[in-house]
Amino acid sequence: MNTSVFEPRALARVVFRAGLLALAIGAGGCATVSQNRRAHLADPMMGVTDEPLDAYRRQKLYDTREGAAGGDGAAAGGGCGCQ
Amino acid sequence: MRLRIVRVTAWMLVVLACSAAGRALADDGVRTEDLALSDENVLGHLPALHVDAITTRITGYNQFGTGYQSKSGPILGPGSERLTVFEPQAEIIASQGDRITHRIWVPVDIISSASANSIPKVPDVVSGASRHNGAGTIEWATTYKSDPVTVLSMSTGVHLESPFRSWNGGLGASRAFADQNTVLAFNVVGIFDWFDRFEVNGRRDGRTERSSTLGSVSFTQVLGPDTVVNVNYGLTVQEGELGNTWNAVPLTSGVRGSELLPDERVRHAVVGRLSQFLPWNGALRLYERFYADDWGVVANSAEAQVLQRLSPELYIGALYRFHVQNAPAFFTTLASPNATLRTADSDLAPLDSHTIGAKIVGDVPVTGIARVLHYEVEYDRYFRTNDLRIDIVTCALGFHF
Numbered sequence: 001m002n003t004s005v006f007e008p009r010a011l012a013r014v015v016f017r018a019g020l021l022a023l024a025i026g027a028g029g030c031a032t033v034s035q036n037r038r039a040h041l042a043d044p045m046m047g048v049t050d051e052p053l054d055a056y057r058r059q060k061l062y063d064t065r066e067g068a069a070g071g072d073g074a075a076a077g078g079g080c081g082c083q
Numbered sequence: 084m085r086l087r088i089v090r091v092t093a094w095m096l097v098v099l100a101c102s103a104a105g106r107a108l109a110d111d112g113v114r115t116e117d118l119a120l121s122d123e124n125v126l127g128h129l130p131a132l133h134v135d136a137i138t139t140r141i142t143g144y145n146q147f148g149t150g151y152q153s154k155s156g157p158i159l160g161p162g163s164e165r166l167t168v169f170e171p172q173a174e175i176i177a178s179q180g181d182r183i184t185h186r187i188w189v190p191v192d193i194i195s196s197a198s199a200n201s202i203p204k205v206p207d208v209v210s211g212a213s214r215h216n217g218a219g220t221i222e223w224a225t226t227y228k229s230d231p232v233t234v235l236s237m238s239t240g241v242h243l244e245s246p247f248r249s250w251n252g253g254l255g256a257s258r259a260f261a262d263q264n265t266v267l268a269f270n271v272v273g274i275f276d277w278f279d280r281f282e283v284n285g286r287r288d289g290r291t292e293r294s295s296t297l298g299s300v301s302f303t304q305v306l307g308p309d310t311v312v313n314v315n316y317g318l319t320v321q322e323g324e325l326g327n328t329w330n331a332v333p334l335t336s337g338v339r340g341s342e343l344l345p346d347e348r349v350r351h352a353v354v355g356r357l358s359q360f361l362p363w364n365g366a367l368r369l370y371e372r373f374y375a376d377d378w379g380v381v382a383n384s385a386e387a388q389v390l391q392r393l394s395p396e397l398y399i400g401a402l403y404r405f406h407v408q409n410a411p412a413f414f415t416t417l418a419s420p421n422a423t424l425r426t427a428d429s430d431l432a433p434l435d436s437h438t439i440g441a442k443i444v445g446d447v448p449v450t451g452i453a454r455v456l457h458y459e460v461e462y463d464r465y466f467r468t469n470d471l472r473i474d475i476v477t478c479a480l481g482f483h484f
Contacts (some may be wrong), residue, residue: 067431068382
């Protein structure tokens with residue numbers, strides 16, 4: 001079986017990307033934005049995740065048609081669209 | 084053994100988080116005063132249950148394409164993956180006092196023409212259930228705000244469809260820091276599936292099962308008045324029958340064989356999201372997901388959404404998503420009859436996929452019982468390099484009270 005997930009190259013790629021994200025967060029993490037300056041963040045357009053019913057139908061579309069589904073805290077497969 | 088350790092660790096994290104939140108509440112004397120200033124004490128008796136929002140959504144999928152796992156075609160494939168799905172959903176969000184919120188959600192799938200007519204007049208899952216099938220789920224999630232910055236959650240649900248039953252239950256917790264500029268959250272979900280096993284010729288062969296344990300940790304950070312980011316790591320551990328049991332694999336002997344998959348799978352995914360408000364009253368949302376599992380599948384997905392507000396009540400948006408994945412070593416479109424692992428499932432093939440879409444979203448203030456009428460219309464087109472195309476139309480309508 002191909003176990004490329006544990007190969008150094010794949011692992012290094014994961015660590016590199018996680019590091020970039022951590023750096024992005026860390027760079028701004030010290031700043032505190034007061035609640036009265038978060039009007040833009042409260043706009044529905046700015047949600048970091050989709051509205052739940054929309055997120056469900058999108059996730060199901062990808063989970064049942066791409067073998068690389070799941071792993072991000074949501075159920076993978078089920079019913080006709082296993083795996 | 085390794086899987087058991089992962090599971091035990093995940094559940095221990097849940098228990099620790101719950102007890103930590105409880106200790107924080109018990110140890111902090113100030114909290115008692117906070118409770119004295121609760122909505123109920125200030126405003127008087129609150130209704131036992133208040134419906135905050137009701138939302139419905141209807142989605143239609145019209146799929147065309149072919150795949151070697153389908154029996155609706157020549158023996159050595161590929162067969163049709165023609166499919167239409169009609170998917171209504173309904174959601175009710177209700178608050179019980181000022182600390183507890185319930186979410187009850189019912190998605191239903193009505194499926195027709197899925198790999199139909201491959202074995203005419205044989206009442207099996209391919210020619211029968213798969214030709215016209217219905218599936219329904221009911222989910223109930225409850226959140227409890229134990230203090231102004233800590234939320235505990237619990238969820239459960241059941242899924243029913245023709246040859247398939249599923250139950251899930253989950254626990255989660257989130258805590259905000261730094262004047263709610265930072266939110267740390269995690270959850271654990273267990274899913275148990277029981278379903279009929281079928282031989283490749285469609286004959287039923289008793290029952291089988293699988294279990295999935297999911298854990299995720301999420302970190303959200305406000306970077307400025309216009310920028311917020313989120314990073315999520317998720318782990319999924321699956322054991323049992325990991326296929327649907329009726330997928331076919333063309334064999335070098337000129338006949339179809341059954342799909343043979345490993346009986347466990349460990350998946351990892353790291354997701355990064357960024358939302359940036361744009362000076363012309365728009366927004367840019369970016370999404371990046373890296374995935375790897377112990378079957379050897381490595382994938383990358385990236386998505387961008389551009390949104391533009393046209394008025395206080397209306398905005399429009401466009402999206403593009405790109406996904407690329409490789410295949411496990413045992414993927415083939417022509418397998419040896421002696422292979423111990425094999426799949427021809429087009430979803431596990433090496434592929435690129437693209438999604439393009441556009442949507443209109445409105446929130447209109449109304450008078451009467453409801454405060455706001457929410458509506459949304461979206462069209463998406465999904466297409467990929469190994470012959471699959473889907474047209475998707477989705478409409479949502481909801482009321483906020």
